[in-house]
Amino acid sequence: MSLAASTPSGKTATAAASVAQKALRRHRLAETFTAWSLAGPAIILLFALFFLPVLAVFVIALTDWQFGASSLSFVGFGNFREVIADEGFRASFVNTIVYVAIVVPGTIILGLVIALSIESGRSCRAFYRALHFLPFMATLTAMAIAWEALLHPTIGLVNQTLVSLGLPTANWLRDENTVLPTLAVIGIWQNLGYAMVLFLAGLKSIPRDLYDAADIDGADMWLDRLRTVTLPMLGPVTMFVFIVVSLRAFETFDTVQILTQGGPGHASEMLMFTLYRESFEYLRTGYGASVAVIFLFIVVALTLIQTRVMDKRVHYQ
Template sequence: MGAMSHAPSALLNSTGSSLDAAGARKALRKQRITETLAAWSLAGPALLLLVCLFFLPVFAVFLIALTDWQFGASTLSFVGFGNFREVFADVGFRASFANTILYVLIVVPGTIILGLAIALLIESGKSCRAFYRAIHFLPFMATLTAMAIAWEALLHPTIGLVNQTLAMLGLPTANWLRDENTVLPVLAIIGIWQNLGYAMVLFLAGLKSIPQDLYDAADIDGADLWLDRLRTVTLPMLGPVTMFVFIVVALKAFETFDTVQILTQGGPGHASEMLLYTLYRESFQYLRTGYGAAVAVVFLFIVVALTLIQARVMDKKVHYQ
């Protein structure tokens, strides 16, 4: 009798435990559903905006690149990868690609080296730091179109200040923007001048984040010269900032268009033509929209690939705190 009386209570306990476990699982599923809905409600608008403003336009450009559509035409034909074959066979495209790579190879190291040097000079100064920061950051904030016109006046072959100064010093002058040997380096100098303030501000922020204890430890270890301190403390600690500046400036250099359009229009010949200007010319001057879309797709793949390679290579050499 005693054993039989304990059986119903054991059954009730097991049933209650099962109901509690089922209720807990149901509550957990409900909580997960609530968290998922909350996450999508927060990330959904941004994701939708990203899809509408980036992925859909990229997909549309790729589809157009597979056709012979011309801007304004009511008909089009599917040509497959014919536009891409034409792009890689085009001498003008190869010239603009080489010019863009050379431009990036000049602008990126020049901006990083000069930006870091100016940041170190400002940080080591005792007065007028805000004034020097504002002066060097002004070109980055200024309208590039107005600055390009100012550079065009400075580089004028007869009345420009640059040639007049060189003539006063007895040095040879040049038609800087119409000479195939000088036009691309001059555009690169303008690009460095434009991005210099941005790099300087980021390096100044990075310098302020370096603990003074590291410099004190370097002094104790005998690295009391500024070059030793720069090599052993400053540059390693600025690794993340340098990597960020490198990638941002490289992307801006690849996207150079304004100065080419205003100052040279890609000339003389193709000496200063960049990839983005080639895209503009083919799509909006010659109205070869399908071919221009193929140039845009190739340009996108080049920029993404080089950016990923740069980030991968530099990330291995960067010291993170």
């Protein structure tokens, strides 16, 4: 033992250091306990409402359970092999990809154009914002019924307008060639207001000094200002809109259920409708759960790819 530790003053210092360490440990334990006490309820709810249902779907996808049945058998990946070999599933997958490929860029482009038009206007901005945001707030079931009336093959306003203009008409929701683009137009109309509001918020956050600097550098035309200032500064908003609208497009179900029931044939059937039909109409719950698992992997993979690709091109302030 050292001389300093053997003296009374050394023992006092050692005892004080030990007390301080114990107090620090008690303080850290108290902080840890407080943190877990605050975060615990949210973590429990997250597991109960998200992770446990996802785990249950994974388990059911490995069985032949039918909705309402009292017994089940383990079939491994048999449901997944059946799904991949099913022509109906492949058709709904292709339809979903085509639908998303139309809705997402259409929503982003039109939402940005409308936001730029409203922002550059001098009057009635609140009215136009509310007008374009209304479809997003309206009940989709009621709006789908209204669209069904508008697209009626004989008395619908769309075909009546085309007849008055001397243009050919179509049975928009019963023709294999027009049903999917028609649903995509409705999807764009539904999401347009949401994209517009986000772009308006992004436009208001752009510093005016950047436009002044662009004018000094010779970018005084509106197209130059759009290309050099507006679009780069809207990068984070555009990425967010892209991801959210993509997820909403992948999850489309209401319009298919109300307007087409997946027909004619499988021309308008999409993944969420396939999942619903297999699980709750045909009562093939194990098969439907495997469709849900495949759908989850597709959405997560595409979201990660979109985020990685777009994040490299996004300018953050």
